[in-house]
Amino acid sequence: MARKGDLQRKLRLGYVVFGVLMVIEIVEYVVGTGLRSGNWPYLGILAIVGAWPILRYFMHIQQLRKPKE
Amino acid sequence: MAIPQDRHVEDRPAINRLGLWLFILSDGFLFVVLLTTRFYMQGVQRPAEVNQPLGLAISIVLLLSSLFAYRGETAAAYGDVKRFRRNILVTIGLGALFLAGVVIEWAEGFHFFPPQSTAYGTVFFTLTGFHAFHVVTGLLALVIILLPGQQKRLQSGNHWGVEAMVKYWHFVDVAWVFIFPTLYLVS
Amino acid sequence: MSIVSLGIVRGLMSGALGAGLATGLTMLARSALGAPAWDAGQVTTIAVFVGVFFYLGGLGAFNYWLRWIAGRPDPEHASPPRPHWARYFSFDTNHKTIGVQYMVTSLLVIIIAGILQLIDRLETAQPGMQFLSTNTYNTLMSVHGISMLAAVLIGIAGMMNYVLPLMVGAKDMAFPRLNALSYWIVPPAVILLLVSLPTGGFDTGWTGYPPLSVKAPLGMQFMILAFYIVGWSSILGGVNFLTTIFKMRAPGMSLFRMPIFVWAVVATSVLQIIFTQFVGIAFLMVLLQRLLGLTYFDPNTGKVLLFQHLFWFYSHPAVYIFVLPGLGVISEVLPVFSRKPLFGYKAVAISSLGIAGGGALVWGHHMFAAGVESWLVVPFMFTTSLVAVPTGVKIFSWLATMWMGKIWLQTPMLFAISAIAVFLIGGITGVPQGIVPVDLYLTDTYWIVGHFHATLFGGFVFPAMAAIYFWFPKVTGRLMGERLGKLHWGLMTAGFLTTYMPMFWLGLNGMRRRVADYDPAMGLGPGNVVVTVGGFLIALSMLLFFINLTVSLRRGAPAPANPWGAHTLEWQVSSPPPEENFAAPPKVVGPPYGYGAPTAVHAVLSPEDDAGRKQG
Ligand code: HEM
Ligand SMILES: [Cu+2]
Numbered sequence: 001m002a003r004k005g006d007l008q009r010k011l012r013l014g015y016v017v018f019g020v021l022m023v024i025e026i027v028e029y030v031v032g033t034g035l036r037s038g039n040w041p042y043l044g045i046l047a048i049v050g051a052w053p054i055l056r057y058f059m060h061i062q063q064l065r066k067p068k069e
Numbered sequence: 070m071a072i073p074q075d076r077h078v079e080d081r082p083a084i085n086r087l088g089l090w091l092f093i094l095s096d097g098f099l100f101v102v103l104l105t106t107r108f109y110m111q112g113v114q115r116p117a118e119v120n121q122p123l124g125l126a127i128s129i130v131l132l133l134s135s136l137f138a139y140r141g142e143t144a145a146a147y148g149d150v151k152r153f154r155r156n157i158l159v160t161i162g163l164g165a166l167f168l169a170g171v172v173i174e175w176a177e178g179f180h181f182f183p184p185q186s187t188a189y190g191t192v193f194f195t196l197t198g199f200h201a202f203h204v205v206t207g208l209l210a211l212v213i214i215l216l217p218g219q220q221k222r223l224q225s226g227n228h229w230g231v232e233a234m235v236k237y238w239h240f241v242d243v244a245w246v247f248i249f250p251t252l253y254l255v256s
Numbered sequence: 257m258s259i260v261s262l263g264i265v266r267g268l269m270s271g272a273l274g275a276g277l278a279t280g281l282t283m284l285a286r287s288a289l290g291a292p293a294w295d296a297g298q299v300t301t302i303a304v305f306v307g308v309f310f311y312l313g314g315l316g317a318f319n320y321w322l323r324w325i326a327g328r329p330d331p332e333h334a335s336p337p338r339p340h341w342a343r344y345f346s347f348d349t350n351h352k353t354i355g356v357q358y359m360v361t362s363l364l365v366i367i368i369a370g371i372l373q374l375i376d377r378l379e380t381a382q383p384g385m386q387f388l389s390t391n392t393y394n395t396l397m398s399v400h401g402i403s404m405l406a407a408v409l410i411g412i413a414g415m416m417n418y419v420l421p422l423m424v425g426a427k428d429m430a431f432p433r434l435n436a437l438s439y440w441i442v443p444p445a446v447i448l449l450l451v452s453l454p455t456g457g458f459d460t461g462w463t464g465y466p467p468l469s470v471k472a473p474l475g476m477q478f479m480i481l482a483f484y485i486v487g488w489s490s491i492l493g494g495v496n497f498l499t500t501i502f503k504m505r506a507p508g509m510s511l512f513r514m515p516i517f518v519w520a521v522v523a524t525s526v527l528q529i530i531f532t533q534f535v536g537i538a539f540l541m542v543l544l545q546r547l548l549g550l551t552y553f554d555p556n557t558g559k560v561l562l563f564q565h566l567f568w569f570y571s572h573p574a575v576y577i578f579v580l581p582g583l584g585v586i587s588e589v590l591p592v593f594s595r596k597p598l599f600g601y602k603a604v605a606i607s608s609l610g611i612a613g614g615g616a617l618v619w620g621h622h623m624f625a626a627g628v629e630s631w632l633v634v635p636f637m638f639t640t641s642l643v644a645v646p647t648g649v650k651i652f653s654w655l656a657t658m659w660m661g662k663i664w665l666q667t668p669m670l671f672a673i674s675a676i677a678v679f680l681i682g683g684i685t686g687v688p689q690g691i692v693p694v695d696l697y698l699t700d701t702y703w704i705v706g707h708f709h710a711t712l713f714g715g716f717v718f719p720a721m722a723a724i725y726f727w728f729p730k731v732t733g734r735l736m737g738e739r740l741g742k743l744h745w746g747l748m749t750a751g752f753l754t755t756y757m758p759m760f761w762l763g764l765n766g767m768r769r770r771v772a773d774y775d776p777a778m779g780l781g782p783g784n785v786v787v788t789v790g791g792f793l794i795a796l797s798m799l800l801f802f803i804n805l806t807v808s809l810r811r812g813a814p815a816p817a818n819p820w821g822a823h824t825l826e827w828q829v830s831s832p833p834p835e836e837n838f839a840a841p842p843k844v845v846g847p848p849y850g851y852g853a854p855t856a857v858h859a860v861l862s863p864e865d866d867a868g869r870k871q872g
Contacts, residue, residue: 007147011140018136025132029125032254040113043250050246058139058239064090084430084503091495095529102537102566110552110559185549188557195541195550218327230324 017057024050082229089233093240096203100244103199104251107192113255116189118181120174124253127170128245134163135242138211142235145228150220153231157211160238164208171201196248203241210234263346264443267315271444274310275303296474297547304481308444316347317440320433347440349432352833354439355418356731359724361439362411363802365446369403370798372396374791376772381788383776393772395457395475402462402479403449405578406486408716410442412581413493415723416521418731420497422826422833423515425506425842425859430499438492441485448482451475461770463571466553466563469542477546480539487536490577494528497521506825506859508844513858515824515848516604520584523608527573527580527615535570538563564626568619575708576615579679579715580608583650585723586672590654592726592822593669594661597849600653610646618643621690625699633692640690647683651676666820667741671722674749679714682707685760700770703763706756713752721748721801728805729819733831734812740804747797755790758783823858824848 028046031039055061141156174197182190213219214234222230259265282302283293312318323330343353344360376396379388388396417439421429429435452458456473469476501522505514541552542563551557591598598604620628620636654676663669685707688694698704721744728736759767762783767774774780818827825842826833842859850856 007143007149010143014136014139014143017139018132021132022129025125025128028250028254029121032250032256033121037256040255043254047247047250051243054135054239054243054246058135059236059243061090063086079504084499087503088431088434088495088499091498091529092492095491095495095533098530098533099537102534106537106552106562106566109562109565185551186557188551191550191552191558195544213325216325216327218325221327 013057017053020053021050085229085233089236093236096240097244099199100196100247103192103196104247107196107251110188110192114189115252115256116182116187118177119193119253120177121253123170123174124249127167127174128249130163130167130170131242131245134160134167135239137163138235138238142228142231145223145231148224148226150223153223154215157215161208161211161215164204164211164238168201168204168208171197171204193252196252200241200244200248203244207234207238207241210237262342263315265345267311267317267440270314271307271311274313275307277310278303278306297477300474301477301481301543301547304444304448304478308441308485311444312437312440315440317437319347347436349428349436350835351417351421351429351432351435352731354435355414355416357439358410358414358417358442360414361442361446362407362414362720365403365407365410365449367798368450369400369407370795372403373400374795376400377788377791379772380774381785383774383781385773388772390772391457391459394459394461394770395453397770398458398461399449399453399479402464402483403446404712405462405574406445406449406483408578408712409486409490411716411720412524412578413438413489415581415585415720416493416497416524419723419727419826420518420521421500421504422829422837423518423824424501424504424509425825425838425844426500426504427836427838429496430504431496434492435496438489438496441489445482445485445489448478448485452478452482463567464539464542465567466542466545467555467560470545470553477543480543484536484539487532490528491532494525494532497525498529501525506838506842506844508859510844512602512605513844513847514605516587516598516601516608517581517584519605519608520580520587523612524577524580527577527612531570531573531577531616533570534566535574538566538570541566561623561626561628564623565619568622569616572619572622573612573615575711576611578712580611582675582715582719582723583679584608585719585726586654586675587650588824589668589672589722589726590657591849591851592820593664593666593672594658595664595851596657596661597847597851598653599656599659600649601847601849603649604653607646607649610649611643614639614643614646618690621695624692624695637690637692641687644683644687651680651683666725667736667738667745668722668726668820670742670745671718671725674745674752675714675718675722677714678710678718678749678752682709682711682714685710698763700768701763702759702767702769705769706759706763709756709759713756718748721745724805726820727826728808729815730826730831730833732809732812733815734808735815735819736808736812737804740800740807744797744800744804747793747800751790751793751795751797753790754793755787758786758790762787823850823856825859828859828861 024046028043028050031042031046035042137156137160141153141160144150144152144156175194178184178190178193182193184190184194211234214231219230222228260269279299279302282299286295286298287293320330343350344357348354373396375388376393379386379393417429417435421427452475455478456475458464458469458472458476458479460469460472460476464476464479469480501514501518541550544550545552545554553560553563587598587604617639618636620632621640624633624636658673685703689698689704689707725736725741728734762780763769765780765783766778767780767783774784815831817830819831820827825844828842829837838861840862842861844859846857846859848858850858
């Protein structure tokens with residue numbers, strides 16, 4: 001069984017990722033409501049940028065290549 | 070003669086993981102189709118009555134539920150069963166809250182852009198409907214890993230079940246990250 | 257043992273119960289909401305979904321998962337039931353059982369769908385209406401088409417299931433229970449396809465375009481549900497195959513030591529898991545529009561062409577799903593019976609992926625006459641011309657493999673050769689269809705029918721026959737009758753040519769497809785008679801095949817482990833293979849097709865083998 005300290009570190013990482021997601025979401029909202037037309041390219045980029053941390057840090061997509069992480 | 074088990078060296082966690090990711094990939098294309106359909110049918114048009122603040126609120130709820138799912142899974146990986154249970158329970162609660170938000174939106178949607186007579190209504194209800202279906206199945210999955218039978222397995226250090234169900238839950242979240250701007254924000 | 261203890265019997269009983277319950281409850285709910293209790297569409301749809309769930313439950317498909325949920329031990333393989341044949345009617349997780357189940361189901365569906373079209377051919381042999389109504393004609397034709405495509409999907413799953421784990425040296429598939437589930441949802445789909453006949457049928461052809469399919473009778477809905485279920489079987493199968501190939505290969509089997517068939521399965525599975533969702537959603541949209549009145553395809557608020565785009569975005573790649581495994585079989589059979597390595601192994605391996613990738617970019621060639629945006633047309637013409645290239649790579653490789661080989665004309669080889677020739681006809685007739693001005697003339701004529709039957713016979717039917725004759729000894733431990741086999745081959749090839757060659761001529765002379773009647777003044781009568789005669793020749797050859805199959809199964813000579821002297825792994829174990837395929841993981845030491853070189857070895861099964869090889 002791994003050490004307790006690791007667990008605390010990983011739990012903190014969760015907060016950081018969530019914070020980043022929150023920021024992206026708010027920016028998205030501001031762009032979406034502020035920019036009345038032609039906002040879709042920015043929203044598209046923001047959505048992709050927002051999906052990445054979830055895939056990487058919450059779903060651990062990198063484990064497909066490096067199983068141990 | 071007893072057949073010896075598992076003579077082949079196989080890396081079960083890696084096999085399961087690849088299988089799950091492939092499934093998620095395929096399921097992800099379901100949302101790709103629906104999102105494409107939205108733009109094909111409607112371009113970037115959006116009725117003014119779409120409730121943007123509510124959309125933002127339930128997005129935050131879903132993201133928050135992902136955070137707790139992550140905490141639950143991490144705790145399970147470290148054998149901290151108590152913390153795991155607590156966090157997954159919160160996840161389930163937030164998931165249910167999200168569904169409640171969707172119900173409100175549907176009620177409004179039926180009034181402002183009925184699916185039977187407007188193209189936007191059709192795509193809106195299809196997208197949110199398919200997504201809500203995934204949320205419901207995800208909630209079921211989360212309930213399953215809280216069942217008493219699962220705890221024994223967790224204590225013996227095998228948390229694949231938790232990992233799988235939580236991954237699925239995150240996937241539902243990722244899908245929403247794309248659905249939210251597509252339905253509520255583009256114009 | 258009593259018949260009720262068979263999984264399938266319990267499944268069907270429980271499924272009927274579930275469907276009945278769902279019907280009752282839905283009607284109650286509807287009247288509680290103040291609607292009329294009976295609404296054929298909504299009630300039957302719910303009954304179908306619930307029925308399938310109950311059926312799976314009765315079958316025992318969920319037992320493993322329920323045990324897992326309860327936290328009890330959940331071994332992947334229960335001990336097979338007695339008597340031996342009973343396992344084929346139960347939820348059995350061994351990939352060899354499942355392979356046989358798929359293959360037999362596929363053959364059954366082929367018989368049914370074939371008979372439907374023979375009836376139609378009798379009608380169209382002469383101008384004028386003989387004994388069918390136009391509606392019956394259309395329904396039979398439509399059910400024929402969609403059932404045959406289901407049969408092809410089921411058939412390739414059969415070949416892949418039986419052979420693939422053996423070929424990569426695994427003891428089973430990556431997810432045996434999921435594998436069994438993927439098979440067992442197929443029988444309800446077959447039943448639904450048949451149910452569509454007495455419930456009004458549907459007159460849309462296999463493509464089911466709206467708005468016609470939105471208005472078609474109830475039968476349409478059963479077809480949609482059936483195809484949706486087969487689609488999920490296909491997706492889950494694809495996930496399973498890819499995982500097996502990427503995670504369970506025997507030590508030493510690098511990517512470029514995999515037999516070509518395995519490469520073909522990779523390409524097929526990728527197409528299956530990605531594209532099937534598109535057609536699934538397209539059909540679901542039709543269903544939702546029918547049941548709930550959503551407006552996807554409504555000309556005023558929706559987009560009619562949406563369906564065609566989604567449908568062909570799947571269905572063009574799908575034609576490669578149908579043929580890639582068959583082309584893989586040809587690449588397996590040819591080297592064995594030419595006693596030469598496969599020519600250009602790497603190019604052939606990559607070409608499967610090339611076909612899969614290119615196939616994703618050409619769907620528009622089915623819509624040249626549909627009124628798509630004009631700027632879309634030329635790019636699709638261009639990409640369509642390009643997809644012929646990777647297919648050409650395969651054809652050249654096959655010819656070069658046979659060239660100067662020691663050709664051994666056993667039945668599998670004969671079928672493989674026919675397959676190449678017929679597939680070539682299909683490919684070549686496809687190219688003019690890809691040229692817009694030519695296609696505007698050819699589209700919706702018998703030319704198209706000739707084209708795609710040539711590709712499907714060359715890419716699936718003939719290779720599937722080659723596969724059955726090739727692997728029958730491995731599956732059953734008995735040799736298949738050669739003399740009847742050669743007769744079957746001759747008759748089938750002749751039958752194919754008689755049926756489909758006149759179609760090109762008919763199409764050029766104005767014979768429309770999907771019509772029950774045509775103008776006698778066009779002079780198309782004689783051509784149509786030939787087509788009908790050819791159809792019956794094919795049926796006769798199939799009859800010979802089934803006779804051969806049953807006789808060989810009972811009285812065929814016992815087969816050795818490796819009757820053809822082949823190198824790939826499935827031939828290195830006994831016939832039929834042991835329950836868990838290999839006693840220990842085999843070790844792959846060389847390329848798969850080292851024919852002609854006396855010392856070439858693909859794999860060794862046990863350490864003693866290995867030691868012997870190093871000394872010798
Ligand atoms: C891999 C083997 C192939 C298969 C299984 C196949 C199958 C089919 C099928 C089933 C259709 C008819 C669809 C319908 O019901 O309308 C079709 C039409 C067509 N095929 Fe193929 N095909 C193959 C190869 C090709 C190739 C190599 C080309 C061109 C380079 C091609 C070009 C076309 C075109 C342009 C059409 C549309 C014709 C029309 O409807 O006007 N096909 N094919
Ligand atoms: Cu095509």
